[in-house]
Amino acid sequence: MSTTESPERRGASPGPERSGKANLVDVARLARVSPATASRVLAGRSKGKAASHDRVLAAAEELGYVVNGLARSMMGVGRRSVAFVSAVMVGPTFATMAAAAEQVVTEDGHLFMLCTTHGDTERERALIESLAEQRVGTVLLVGSASTAEQDEQRVASYADSLGRVGAQLILCGRPPVAHRPDIANIDYDHTGGVRSAVEHLLGLGHRRIAYVGMTAGMSTEEQRFRGYRAGLDGGAIEIDEALLVPTENDPDAAATAIAAFLPEHPDVTAFVCHTDHIAIGAGRSLRAAGLSVPEHVSVIGFDDTPLVADLTPALTTVHAPFREVGDLAGRIAIGEPFGGSVVLPVEFIVRGSTGPAPR
Amino acid sequence: MSTTESPERRGASPGPERSGKANLVDVARLARVSPATASRVLAGRSKGKAASHDRVLAAAEELGYVVNGLARSMMGVGRRSVAFVSAVMVGPTFATMAAAAEQVVTEDGHLFMLCTTHGDTERERALIESLAEQRVGTVLLVGSASTAEQDEQRVASYADSLGRVGAQLILCGRPPVAHRPDIANIDYDHTGGVRSAVEHLLGLGHRRIAYVGMTAGMSTEEQRFRGYRAGLDGGAIEIDEALLVPTENDPDAAATAIAAFLPEHPDVTAFVCHTDHIAIGAGRSLRAAGLSVPEHVSVIGFDDTPLVADLTPALTTVHAPFREVGDLAGRIAIGEPFGGSVVLPVEFIVRGSTGPAPR
C-alpha cells in the first residue's frame, strides 16, 4: 500500500483543495490494477482491449474521479494557459480583442484567462508574478503603456520573469520596448489614424481644429497626438496650444472640459478626440451649447466602438483593428512563428458627425 | 544530493513548463542551507535574523527563482482562483458584472479568470471539467440558461463535479436549479422589469404594445416575456400573438424583423424589447420607416447598456444590477456566508424614447 489509507486525514486547507475525494491510487486500487495502468487508461494511452481497461473506467466513474491537473502540469503535460492582462475589463474595445484571442486559444485546447490591473502598476507587477508562479504559457499585455523610462524597464523585467518559467510575453496595442526586439509586439497605427482624421477635416475646409484628450504620459496618447500634429503640419497649419483640450478618457469629464473650452474659442469648427468616449462627451456638450453637429462643428472619435454608428449623428471615427490584434496574438500564443513586431493598419470611417466647415 | 544534478535533462514539453530554471533545491544549495530552510525564508515564515536568511534571498535573486505555484497548490497552500464563465465576452453587460466580481476577488489575493463558452454546451462542459481539474476555487456560471430539463441536469452535474474537488458553483443572472437549493444563485428581477415597462406604457395610453425578442427556450427570454404578459394582464388587455416579433439578440436582426413587421401592424404604438441591443435595431427600422420616436411610437429596452443614454432619443430601459450581482458573487466566492438564492431588484428608467400614445 503506497499511500495512507485514511481519507479523513484530508482537512480543510487555506489554498486550493489539496486533493479531490479520490485520486489515481484509489481508482487503481478499486480496479485492482497498478496506478501506472490506471493512468494510462484514463489518459487514453491504452489500447482499450483488456478487461482491466473497463474496470478502471468503471472505478473512476464510481469514485467520481477528477484528475488533478496541477499534478499533471508538474509532470510537464496538460494544457497551457494564456492570460490577457489589461488595465480595465469593461468597455468594448479590449473586449473585442480579448474575444478574438480567446477564440483562437481555446479552440486549440488551452485555457484562456482575463485579468485586469486597474491601471495600478504594483497590481500589474504582482499579477504577472502570480501568473509566472502558476506557470502560465503566454501573457498578453494589452493597452496603453506609460512612456516613463522606468515603466519600460519594468515591462522588460516582466519578459525576463516570464522567460525564466518558459512563458512568453506579447505586447498588444502598445509600442515595442526599446532595445528588446525579443519581446513580441502587435500594435496598430494610432498616429496614421488621427492624421487621416485631421486630413479629412482640412479637406472639408476646417482650419481651427481642436484636439480633445491627453497628449502625453501614455503611449496611446502620445502616438495619437503625434497624428494630430502631423496632419496639421501636412496642411501647413501651425499648431495652436490653446486648442488642446486635456481631459480624462471619460464622457463626463470630456463634456465638462468642452463646456469650459467653448466660450473662449467660438472660432473652432472641429474637434478631433482621443477616443470615441471623449467624442460622445463632446457631442453632449456641443448639443447643450446649442451647436449642432455637423452643421456648426464636426467631431471625430477613435476606436469605432460598436454603438457609435447608432448615435445621431453617427460618429465619424477611426476603426481600430481590435479583432485582428487579438486574433494574431492568439495565434502567436499557440505557437505560430512571429517576426517580433508589427503595426496593423487602421481604417478611417466617415459617418455623419463631420461636414464642411461653416463660413 | 536529493535531486539529479544535470539541468540539461529538462527538455521542451508539450504542456506547461515542467520547471523553471531554478528550483528550491537549487536555491538552498547555493545558499548552503537545507530546502526546508530556504522554503521557510522564501515564504516569510522565518524571523529574518540569521545570516542564512540573507544568503537564501540573495541566492533566489541570483538564480531568478520563481516559486512553482503548481507544486504549492498541491500542498494545499497558495492562492485560490475564481472563474467567470459566460457565453460571450464582448458586450458591456457581462463585462460590468465581471469587473465587479474581479474587483472583490483579486483584492482578496485570489486569481480571477474569465472564460467563455460561445453558447456551446459541449464547450461549456469541457470548460467546467478543465476548471475542476485545475482545482479552481469557485465557478461563476453567468447568463441566460436553456430551460430544457436536460440542461438543468447538466448544471446540477457541474455542481457535483466541482463539489468533488472542493469547489463551489454560483449561478449568476439565471434562475436556480430546481430541487437543488445547495447551488448558490443570484438573479435579478427580469419579470418585474418588463412588467414595469408595460405598465409605464399603459399609463401613457398605449394599448397596442408589441414584444420584440425571443419568448421561449432560454431562461432570460421566458422570464422577461412573462413580465410582458403580466403587465398586459394587469391592464386587462388580452395578449395578441400577432404582436410578438421574434428576433435574435442583435441590432441588425432586430431591425430586419421590425421592418417586416411594421407594414402589417400600423396600429402598434409601442415596442417592448428583450434587450437594449434589440431596441437599438428597432429604433433604426422605425426611423427608416419614417416613424419618429417617441412622437409616433415608443421604444423600451432592457439592461441599461452604457451608451444608450446618449442615443437620440435617449433610451427608456430597465437597469439591470450587473455590478451588484458581480459584487455579491465575488464576496461569496471569497467566503462570505450566503443563504443560497436571491433575486436583486431592477430599476425602470424613463428617458426620451417613450411618450404618450398618439391618438
Next chain:
DNA sequence: TTGTATGCGTTATCAA
C-alpha cells in the same frame, strides 16, 4: 533555528 524525511498526485522509465 535548522535539517531529515516524507507526502502531494501524476507521468515516465524500464524491466518483467
Next chain:
DNA sequence: TTGATAACGCATACAA
C-alpha cells in the same frame, strides 16, 4: 500489456 520505482517541486511534522 502491466507493475514497481523514480522523478516533479514544494511544504511540513518531527528530530536534532
